[in-house]
Amino acid sequence: MVLFYLFGATAVVASLLVIAQRNPIYSVLLLIASFGALSGLYVLLDAPFLAVIQIIVYAGAIMVLFLFVVMLLNAPHEDTDYDERLRGAEGPGAISTRSGSMRFGALLAAALIVELVWALTEGEGEAGLFPGESVSSVRAIGRSLFTDYALAFEVTSVLILVAMVGAVLLARRDVPAARGGVM
Amino acid sequence: MPTLDHYLVLSAALFAIGTAGVFIRRNLITILLSIEIMLNAVNLTFVVFGRALGAVDGQIIVFFVITVAAAEAAVGLALVIGLFRHRESLNPDSFASLKW
Numbered sequence: 001m002v003l004f005y006l007f008g009a010t011a012v013v014a015s016l017l018v019i020a021q022r023n024p025i026y027s028v029l030l031l032i033a034s035f036g037a038l039s040g041l042y043v044l045l046d047a048p049f050l051a052v053i054q055i056i057v058y059a060g061a062i063m064v065l066f067l068f069v070v071m072l073l074n075a076p077h078e079d080t081d082y083d084e085r086l087r088g089a090e091g092p093g094a095i096s097t098r099s100g101s102m103r104f105g106a107l108l109a110a111a112l113i114v115e116l117v118w119a120l121t122e123g124e125g126e127a128g129l130f131p132g133e134s135v136s137s138v139r140a141i142g143r144s145l146f147t148d149y150a151l152a153f154e155v156t157s158v159l160i161l162v163a164m165v166g167a168v169l170l171a172r173r174d175v176p177a178a179r180g181g182v183m
Numbered sequence: 184m185p186t187l188d189h190y191l192v193l194s195a196a197l198f199a200i201g202t203a204g205v206f207i208r209r210n211l212i213t214i215l216l217s218i219e220i221m222l223n224a225v226n227l228t229f230v231v232f233g234r235a236l237g238a239v240d241g242q243i244i245v246f247f248v249i250t251v252a253a254a255e256a257a258v259g260l261a262l263v264i265g266l267f268r269h270r271e272s273l274n275p276d277s278f279a280s281l282k283w
Contacts, residue, residue, distance in 0.1 A: 061253065109202050
């Protein structure tokens, strides 16, 4: 119970700070902390395989990708020169629309959480204590993954290939056609 | 012992934080990070329900969600790089050429 509150509080606080930070690098690093806390929750839920995957793939690969991009783009803060010019050109109206969208976003998030918690507390049925035994050994996951979900697994590999080709195609600089570029 | 409801409330809180981030922030990278927060909230829900039902299917779905999130992050960041080359900005309001 103590560990649940520890990990849960870490995840929520780190996620809130991700939203609150102005510097994207701090946001990425705090999100890694949030993912670490979630991985601890997975261990509490008897899902050690997913906990390891969460650390390796999410914190290790995806967040490093984000960090690379933030540093590649020279980490522009939210209020760059462009925004200042934009705001100066449009006068106080731009600021009011920004604070308006901020208020709308906060309101929407508050409504969402109230609604979700209401749906959880109003629901019928016994509030679940978890069953004592757990089935989630890595062996069971692997067996299910390569029998019941074999097709989905193979399609996922195609998806990753497509994403890789697409990312390379989108992010590369335009090659002049004279040099024999395909595009 | 924390019950199912504890985990679901935590997941709802994380999802709401991610939603708020998408609406409040004006930085494409932070918006992508908020989407990752929302994906992780949903992942937590899958794992919790899988644990409550005593089946491994929840964890397998989370496995696929992580894969799709990796693909989404790669393509999304490539798009961000391309957009940044065009406009020298990460503010989504500056990519409004198609706005009617």
